[in-house]
Amino acid sequence: MAFDIEMIQKVYANMAERVDKARELVGRPLTLSEKILYSHLWEGMPSQAYTRGKDYVDFAPDRVACQDATAQMALLQFMHAGKSKVAVPTTVHCDHLIQAKVDAKTDLARAKQQSNEVFDFLSSVSDKYGIGFWKPGAGIIHQVVLENYAFPGGMMIGTDSHTVNAGGLGMLAIGVGGADAVDVMSGMAWELKFPKLIGVKLTGKLSGWTAPKDVILKVAGILTVKGGTGAVVEYFGEGATAMSCTGKGTICNMGAEIGATTSTFGYDASMDRYLRSTGRPDVADAANKVAQHLTADPEVYANPEQYFDQVIEINLSELEPHLNGPFTPDLATPISKMKEEAIKNNWPLKIEVGLIGSCTNSSYEDIARAASLAKQVSEKNLKTKAQFTITPGSETVRYTIERDGFIDTFDKIGATVFANACGPCIGMWDREGAEKEERNTIVHSFNRNFSKRADGNPNTLAFVGSPELVTALAIAGDLGFNPLTDTLINEDGQEVRLDEPTGNELPLKGFDVEDPGYQAPAEDGSGVQVVVNPTSERLQLLAPFDPWDGKNITGAKLLIKAFGKCTTDHISMAGPWLRFRGHLDNISNNMLIGAVNAYNQKTNAVKNQLTGEYDAVPAVQRAYKAKGVPSIVVGDHNYGEGSSREHAAMEPRFLGVKAVLVKSFARIHETNLKKQGMLALTFAHEADYDKIQEDDTINFVDLVDFAPGKPLTLEFVHADGSKDVIIANHSYNESQIGWFVAGSALNLIAAAGKA
Ligand code: MIC
Ligand code: SF4
16 A cells, blocks of 8 residues: 555545636646646635746645755754644655765665764654654665655655656656755645746657657757756656656656756556556556546647747657766767767767666666666677666665566676665765776766766766666767667677667566665654764754844955856765765855856865955855854856755855855755845846956845845945945745844744744
8 A cells, every 4th residue: 555545535635626726717728737736735725826937826745755965954954843743744765875885785884884873863853753764775765755655646845856756657746955845844835936837748759779868868958957947847748658657757857957846747557557566556546536637638738839838849759869968967969979079079988987777767667678788798799898887766676676687687797786875876986096086988877967976076077868878888888889870899809789778667577675674653753862962073953043133234255256057066065075964064164165266267265355365165254254254155047056955055054154146046046045044146137247356345235125026236345446236136025035034944933833
């Protein structure tokens, strides 16, 4: 039986009435995204139509998921909310803190030892507050959620940007910062600007070398890393229904890479099959009864232009396999053009490592198709040229693929099977020789490929592709190899061709597992003690941030003007820093160390305006903090792209930065800044970015009149005494201004809890 089946049945019981009411209010047929949004309003029954891209709306998500690296901060905050139990079904998944080095068993044992304190903390907080706990080794959050919790037509939030993966099972699943999760866990409404809608019509059918991954790699190329901002992407068409449920998951997963709020697919037979195969016939039966509400009204898909803000059409029969990268997931190159592009751009052609798996691509189908290629290595007397690694998404998948002989097949090509965890995808990869920082190429089936992300080496060029393409390329060891047209020379000197990958969507014998790694919480957790050692370097209880003093901020210094791409990896790096995710003071030592200083093009070297000397960003900011000098950060477009990690907002808040002024924000990061009581501002005139100088002192002129829809005026006083007045826009509504005034959103919840 499925987890929380009563909750799912309740959602379905309300659906017809709410969807009908919404259709009447909106006055036209509805997309699936609208049906899910309107049936999850905080107020219950819809009472008005909302304007997309404009109205802030309160929602009531059905569930919450957190992963270890973000759960620490989320739960440290939740502990201040004054509740005895979470208000909606919630789970915690231990997956980010396991470093890949030797193999699954060794690495898992080492991680359990090294992060024992954190795992114990998460386990006991989960036990106390009624949270389902997935132990280290159980799998990656999004795969475990897809296998156990996602359900068509549901709405969930998760403290990880790839929560959107559950769209593969027809949910609206949205990545958020921990403070948003705390709202929902505390039984409060969750606020989101009513999203815009992008429709993607998939015609034709995938075949041969092309995989679902190629759909999203292509979409990323079209929309770029910020093209989906503020929008839900809804996929439909014959190409969508013909695709596996897990393939849909891959497409939704990487919707995070285009900045989309989330992505989803209408309920279809592939979802029914996946639900049954993962032991949830009860959910499938319940969904089938309300199936018409779990997809768009037929008029919508017949005339999408009338209902979506933007429509993209992709013919799957013509889609080529793609490789995206390096350094950004939207640089899309069809495989037939790769050789030419690589030579033109001087990308090293030799592939050092091929890595498959991760939350994005470790379904049974993915692994089966990749294994069908690995099998050809011995059959055709080939030799695998690159190293090859696999990170299974869950113990269920791992156990099943081992049973079905795939692990054996990979073993034969010398593959390393890492633990069921994030590992190399998030810099938890102790790659031999990475410290030499040599220029080199890797290919993987993960989702992100920002600089330093996999192995910490800024000179590693990472290309993202489907697991089958990654496997073929690892066998060939050559970035320029096109398996559709090229041959390889085998050990006997013969020219051979790789046959197209094949594999079953789902295991014929069903999924199997001995120990899935789940721990249910105590029925009554009131007696459970949560201990945080005051001298711990990993965990630190939070102290509330100070409320606003009601005055204009004056005499602020420019901490850094960040140049170009500044993702959450640049603001609060992962990899070795993941160990401090529960200790705000310690992790603040990584604040903005990856951001490029616009004045000297260096990372982690900014001018301390009090001394005139250059120093590390955190050190300079700590010097300002010690002297009580406020500061601001300036940035470019899509600032805070990538992760949901709220550390990227809490660190500057903790160290005394007051405002972040940029050309544009990524959605989750903007909300995270607001929640933590920071000022998240955008240039009214983008060109003003260029007016800002290294020695500037900044005065807010009218912060005392901070109000919704009213831009703020900032005075930038230059070293020679001249000044520029810069207008900053913001998107704060009344209640969000309340967070700023109170010092943080949590301060308000805590005050309400005490009242
Ligand atoms: C990522 O893929 O960048 C992460 C690590 O999963 C993050 C979460 C985190 O930083 O903990 C995400 O995507 O939100
Ligand atoms: Fe983990 Fe990578 Fe997935 Fe993030 S994207 S959850 S780091 S596997």
